Amino acid sequence: MVSALGMTAVLGGCGSTGSSDVTLKLVAADYGDSAASSSQKYWDKLAKEYESQHSGVKVEVSVYSWNDVDAKVKEMVDAGHAPDLAQIGAYADYAAADKLYPASDLLSIRTQADFLSQLADAGEWKHVQYGIPFAASTRVLFYNKTLFAKAGIAPPTTWSELAADAKALKDKGVKYPYALPLGPEEAQAETMQWLLSGGNGYTDDIGTYTIDSAQNVQTFSWLKDELVGKGLTGPVAPGKLNRAAAFAAFADGQVGMLNGHPTLIQQAGKKGVQFGMVPMPGRTGKAKAAMGVTDWMMGFKQNGHAKQIGDFLDFVYSEKNVLAFSHEYGLLPVTGSASNTMSDSGSAQDKDLHPFLDQLPTSQLYPVGKTSWAAVSVAVKKDIGQAVAPDGSPSGILTRLQATATTADSGSASAG
Incomplete structure (x- = not known):
């Protein structure tokens, strides 16, 4: 695992405004350890499924290794070409620079309420949540x-x-x-x-x-x-x-x-x-x-696609998709619904994660805010x-x- 956690995410677009199409650009980290397990595959499949249900939206995903992804996003932001979405290791600098949408401007109330509270709290800068937890781990x-x-x-x-x-x-x-x-x-x-x-x-x-x-x-x-x-x-x-x-x-x-x-x-x-x-x-x-770690999703304000970003994220954070990512990369879900499903599961893969899952609600994270x-x-x-x-x-x-x-x-x- 290369990030704090080790995960990859790529995001896409959603909902059209008027007759014009919207392309959402997501830069995400790679949680895979080979071409066969690259997060690009997970996100491409997810984006394709989303686009099939939202004719006015394209989701363009670029996946980079954990060694490069944070620097790549910084380079894009510094050049004035921020992505719509980034799934990377830290959010606080962008929140402090007023580059991000608050999570409440993006997500439905149902999606917001489903996040494990201590992970959502860790996404706050000056008491406003900007960092959206993406995947988690404990030790x-x-x-x-x-x-x-x-x-x-x-x-x-x-x-x-x-x-x-x-x-x-x-x-x-x-x-x-x-x-x-x-x-x-x-x-x-x-x-x-x-x-x-x-x-x-x-x-x-x-x-x-x-x-x-x-x-x-x-x-x-x-x-x-x-x-x-x-x-x-x-x-x-x-x-x-x-x-x-x-x-x-x-x-x-x-x-x-x-x-x-x-x-x-x-x-x-x-x-x-x-x-x-x-x-x-x-x-x-x-x-x-226990020590907890989470990686972060965030929505950048530059391109003004709050509605589309939020709709896509509501899709990304559905129980089915959160569990699929967790199973693919052996990480812990960040939502209550997916965590409960994993806790109740009798599969060998999920049982292996139960010792980590049991610790997550009381874990302490780095002071990422x-x-x-x-x-x-x-x-x-x-x-x-x-x-x-x-x-x-x-x-x-x-x-x-x-x-x-x-x-x-x-x-x-x-x-x-």
């Missing part, structure tokens, strides 16, 4: 059942149990007892899951950054002293271990346990790894919350690995990141 602790059986251990429910399990796995020669990917690819995710399991997070309940809180310093001090310092995280320094490499090592049977999202189910399953999934342990019991988050995320990816290095200072690194966040926050506030 759970994956563990290798074969390696656990050989070590005679059970899945952990507390940090001390996790450390004891990791030591037992190391004693049996497991290469990565607990894989801790704090490398630059997706360190902000692993960091957030640990901050939540330690009882805090990136921000407090009113959205103020609390990166250097006493709880967060304690969390990273524990990681440095009890896991990394005791050689329980494997041969690659956490600051150099990327999430994709950690997932690949798990699929190769070299990892005892790690935080993972739904795509790891297929990746490990293809290699025949016998694995289990449990909630991430907290310091002394259940973690404060802050225009400063992009800069903070970059700084975390670059620096957090140093906090657990042999000569690293958890309090020093977290204090530095807090200063970066505070500066970015005040800068974005004045700019907004």
Whole structure:
């Protein structure tokens, strides 16, 4: 998964005004991992079905990899050629620049009411929803059942149990007892899951950054002293271990346990790894919350197609289409109707997603409504690995990141 989540979307047009046709342009991210699974196929099929029911509307979809899609949309907007719709990783900068329609100007009341509330709330900038959740994911602790059986251990429910399990796995020669990917690819995710399991997070309940809180310093001090310092995280320094490499090592049977999202189910399953999934342990019991991630759909105001955009989105977010996307890419639905259907389903594919689905209503998302988050995320990816290095200072690194966040926050506030 390359985005926060990993998903693709392409959108199209709808309803005609008068006798003239309308072409809706959608730029979407690719959640597939090959040409055969490209999101372009999903969206082309959806657009064709929509066009067959709306003679005055064409939907043009352009799908780009997650490495390129955010930059592509920015380039289009900067050049004065914004798409009608974009399905990408972040919306706040465009909302702050007054480029987007509020969701209430686009969606029917029924569609708006169907979104899971904490995902819809995360789409707000200055208390107005501009970001429309598109697909979601949470994290759970994956563990290798074969390696656990050989070590005679059970899945952990507390940090001390996790450390004891990791030591037992190391004693049996497991290469990565607990894989801790704090490398630059997706360190902000692993960091957030640990901050939540330690009882805090990136921000407090009113959205103020609390990166250097006493709880967060304690969390990273524990990681440095009890896991990394005791050689329980494997041969690659956490600051150099990327999430994709950690997932690949798990699929190769070299990892005892790690935080993972739904795509790891297929990746490990293809290699025949016998694995289990449990909630991430907290310091002394259940973690404060699981980390949730969602990607975003948004409608740009430039071309004035609010009615058409909204009608197409009501189609995109029908229960049938939301479930089809979730099934295609192993992601969680963002609507209550589709979530309930998946929860009640007895299919093997849906049952695999139930541990993630169960966590979604209480999960905590990145502070995506802050225009400063992009800069903070970059700084975390670059620096957090140093906090657990042999000569690293958890309090020093977290204090530095807090200063970066505070500066970015005040800068974005004045700019907004």
